[in-house]
Amino acid sequence: MPPRAAPSRDLRALVPPLLLALACGTGPSEHVPKDIPREPAADPQQVERGRALLGRFECARCHDGDGLTPAPRERHCVHCHQSVLAGDFPAPPDAIAEWQQHITHLTEVPALRGTQRLRREFVAAFLRDPHDLRPRLNTSMPRLRLADGDAEALAAALVPDAEPALDGAPGDPDRGRDLLTRKGCMTCHVFTGAPALAIGPLDVALDATTMQRATAQAPDLRFTRDRLRPAALHAWLADPPAHKPGTLMPRISLRPDEVRDLAAYIVGAPLAAPERPVPPARLPPLTRPVRFAEVDARIFHKTCWHCHSDPDYARGDGGPGNDGGLGYPGRRLDLSSLAGVASGSLGPDGKRRSIFAPLPDGTPRIIAHLLARHAEVAGQPDPDLRGMPLALTPVPLEDIQLLDTWIAQGRPE
């Protein structure tokens, strides 16, 4: 048998990249980096409209930022909570001590500074469909009541300038992957879907409080390729505080070539498709008696009344869920008492309706809203039903079950 001819040089040259392509990723690759056109400057009219919307949606009640008029403490959810936790809120010491035990949400919110590094398209999409950008933060961006064009206008206001070009040679993603570990990036960040990365020590010393805050606010690097403008990503990695004063992201010592390598991996790493959790199912009603006091302690007073208060006892402001706010019209829903709960809310037609009225599938309206929040967290928002509590951790299924039982039993006092 004659000896086989050796493979031609051309074919052999194809082997390494072929092997590389076969080796990349552990599953279906979700995203292949592509050339995204640079964003031009935003339309000035859109910018102006967006700035007005920043006021209408009361973004400053949670976010601090450039161009935002700071909300006074009594209307700033985060500052109020931070002040209580710091112990300098003007209230009796025993009240402060009690409240400090209960505050778990709205203690950290990213500031809207340095937003020029973001891609306008991402910002608009995020506003239309908020998702879990910061997995270690228990509060998320609320679903706003946006009209057509509102998201684009808000994005224009936050990112008005044209996108600068990215100069320089592309980086080496392999070296970038190694840097993510060596520089300790994974101490704070997660990179969902990317091949597993070891957590190395952070290159910069941070005190425990700053570390905790930074970890809470660190975005999932999965979204960086869509979220940040390429040139801005490079500039950001080189010196974060220069682009966002007050940022919790420390300045890591990186050479220019290391910046390029790091960016190359972050935007180019193959990503496995995200998990799609199934929204949990409603639990069956309990068989034991349930009274209002129990439901009130577990749900209404624990969570709801912060936005659905009695305005008479809050100097006329019953919260966004009662008198309106955050762009929502006043629905006059007071969940601070049994009478308030029983009194229902205003529907879109301006008439009062029961929050227990069944939807077409028989689910009481309030139960449907609580379940919708679970669906939102699972990435399946219902366009016709806003999940409650807004932007917060869903009410546990067992608590929804309790409320369901109470309703089924006739809502006894």
Place this chain on the structure above:
Amino acid sequence: MPRSPRLLAPLALAVLSVLSAPGPATACMNGVERRVDPTNQRIRDAEALLADGKYKAAVREVLEAFPTALRADYRDHRTNLFDRGQRVIALAVVRTKGELKLDRTLQGTTYAERDAGLAWATMILRLHRARGNGGVLLTSELAEALALRPSERPAARLLLKELADGDIMPTARGWAILGMLERDHGDADAAARAVARCKEISPDATQCDIVGNT
């Protein structure tokens, strides 16, 4: 108190600034207000006393917070709490059928005084409702007052029936009163449904039996 007029103005300004400046928790919802504002707590206490049937104590609590609460032509700058306090007094009068002593002219001892007291209470509740205050709860409270006057009972029934039909009756008491009014209207089935609903909600079924005693 300084006699010199020149000192009065800055003093008045200082007093006004204290009274009018928003507190640190102006709109920080109920959880903060109840702890930092004693007037807030006092009116809440009055409402709790009213709910417990301690009508004299409830009225006393309101009048200590707002001595002018009996005046229909006056509103304190703390309008929300002032209105709530007035409603407590009005409901205390209604639930004692006018027998509560309010002041020299409304002592509740004679038929005329009791009727005057009830008229005052009804007027207050109508006034508040006309202002758009209180929502559904105020509607049911007004209906409770109207139900005591034979000429006003049809109006009371309609107010409560609307709440019942929308399943937004705020209290068990409202269902009980509706049951009574439906009975008087001649609709025994509707009366029975309303009383049954009252008993379903209220652990104290005797509250539902006021239907038979009124």
